[in-house]
Amino acid sequence: MPKVKLPRSSPSIDMTPMVDLAFLLVTFFMLTTKFRPEEAVSVTIPFSVSQTKLPDNVTTISIDSSGRVFYDMDGKDTRIQLIQKISDNYSAQLGGKLSDQDIMRFSVMGAFGVPYAQLKQYIEANESERKTLNAQTKGIPIDSLPHDELADWVQYGYNLSLSDWYDKKAKNPEMLPPRFAVKADGNAKYEVVKKVIDICQKAGIQHFDLITSMKMKKN
Amino acid sequence: MADVNTGGDGGHGRHQKKRAKKLPTRIDMTPMVDLGFLLLTFFMLTTTFSKPKVIELTPPVKTNDSTKIKDTLALTVVLSGNNKVYYYNGELKQDPDSNNINLTDFSDNGIRKVILARNSYVLNQLAPLDQQRQSQHMSDTVYDKAKQKIQGSKYALFVIIKTDSIAKYVNVVAMLDEMNICNVDKYALIDASKPEELMIEDYNHKHNIK
Numbered sequence: 001m002p003k004v005k006l007p008r009s010s011p012s013i014d015m016t017p018m019v020d021l022a023f024l025l026v027t028f029f030m031l032t033t034k035f036r037p038e039e040a041v042s043v044t045i046p047f048s049v050s051q052t053k054l055p056d057n058v059t060t061i062s063i064d065s066s067g068r069v070f071y072d073m074d075g076k077d078t079r080i081q082l083i084q085k086i087s088d089n090y091s092a093q094l095g096g097k098l099s100d101q102d103i104m105r106f107s108v109m110g111a112f113g114v115p116y117a118q119l120k121q122y123i124e125a126n127e128s129e130r131k132t133l134n135a136q137t138k139g140i141p142i143d144s145l146p147h148d149e150l151a152d153w154v155q156y157g158y159n160l161s162l163s164d165w166y167d168k169k170a171k172n173p174e175m176l177p178p179r180f181a182v183k184a185d186g187n188a189k190y191e192v193v194k195k196v197i198d199i200c201q202k203a204g205i206q207h208f209d210l211i212t213s214m215k216m217k218k219n
Numbered sequence: 220m221a222d223v224n225t226g227g228d229g230g231h232g233r234h235q236k237k238r239a240k241k242l243p244t245r246i247d248m249t250p251m252v253d254l255g256f257l258l259l260t261f262f263m264l265t266t267t268f269s270k271p272k273v274i275e276l277t278p279p280v281k282t283n284d285s286t287k288i289k290d291t292l293a294l295t296v297v298l299s300g301n302n303k304v305y306y307y308n309g310e311l312k313q314d315p316d317s318n319n320i321n322l323t324d325f326s327d328n329g330i331r332k333v334i335l336a337r338n339s340y341v342l343n344q345l346a347p348l349d350q351q352r353q354s355q356h357m358s359d360t361v362y363d364k365a366k367q368k369i370q371g372s373k374y375a376l377f378v379i380i381k382t383d384s385i386a387k388y389v390n391v392v393a394m395l396d397e398m399n400i401c402n403v404d405k406y407a408l409i410d411a412s413k414p415e416e417l418m419i420e421d422y423n424h425k426h427n428i429k
Binding site: 033045054063181184185188189193194201206209210212214 | 256265266270272275277384389391392393395400410
């Protein structure tokens with residue numbers, strides 16, 4: 001009997017299932033990832049045991065530890081309408097109306113915290129210039145003297161996102177109403193937060209979401 | 220699938236000669252796998268799944284009419300700077316010798332103990348419900364409804380959270396969180412009044428607190 005010769009071949013593993021899996025995961029992560037623009041302001045949020053998640057369609061007002069106020073709103077279309085309103089009504093403070101290009105740039109911009117006087121400059125700035133502006137700014141003015149600019153942003157933004165919600169609700173009844181979130185630094189003075197909440201209340205907003213990060217409940 | 224028509228390496232060697240004029244179309248998939256995993260790693264690291272959590276706050280609409288709360292059910296907490304919490308039961312007694320006002324902190328044995336002790340009515344009512352839910356004799360919706368009813372009952376503790384001008388936001392959030400932990404549903408968030416600030420000053424003076 002001749003010896004049975006074992007075939008010599010390199011051990012080749014069928015990698016197909018692994019590749020399939022890898023690409024499945026890649027696709028999943030690609031589709032679920034949402035790139036955020038870099039945060040304009042760094043805020044250390046306090047802890048809580050709350051389990052309620054931050055809803056979608058939210059306007060976020062950030063307050064950093066030194067009490068500077070930043071404004072951010074979801075929704076590109078509503079942002080365009082908002083900046084157009086502001087540009088029409090406050091062109092004197094802005095130093096002239098904003099161009100169409102500025103309006104488009106604003107619509108994809110993240111949170112900002114500059115008064116009207118610097119808004120045009122901020123919109124037209126590039127990334128590194130914005131960083132310096134963010135570091136230097138005193139935030140959106142919240143005092144009624146000379147002018148409470150946050151109240152304008154909040155009032156117009158709220159009205160626009162409300163009417164946007166009514167329009168969309170006709171098609172999609174599960175759409176949730178716009179919400180207001182306050183993302184304040186733990187070391188911020190409560191007085192400032194209270195002032196911001198007061199301004200929002202005057203604009204007719206009744207519910208607020210205080211953004212916190214999760215802490216495990218101790219038993 | 221990737222090893223399409225390799226013609227077989229081993230046992231079929233003899234037959235191969237007859238029909239194999241086709242070249243084996245074996246593709247080296249290693250670079251593709253490398254790329255795949257590179258992308259996978261990148262997206263895994265950049266994705267953030269967890270959305271931040273929120274505490275819902277619905278401040279009352281400002282009106283001029285005031286509601287009187289029974290003294291025995293009221294607990295007033297005054298948040299001040301340096302993580303200090305002053306509290307008093309019922310009404311503020313403006314007599315400095317009454318020792319009406321006390322000082323505590325945010326530790327587990329601090330303000331939480333005070334609130335839990337005062338909130339015994341709600342906690343006692345909730346205990347059997349908690350048990351039933353844990354042994355799964357009660358659905359979450361039923362539990363939530365019953366809990367809401369107990370927390371809103373007229374015998375439930377009412378906490379008045381006051382803040383002075385140097386209070387930090389983190390303390391307010393901590394206090395709202397305590398409300399959640401201690402099952403207090405009835406609370407209000409308002410500014411500290413002048414008499415309270417004076418009494419706190421007096422307390423600090425008496426106990427040598429800066």
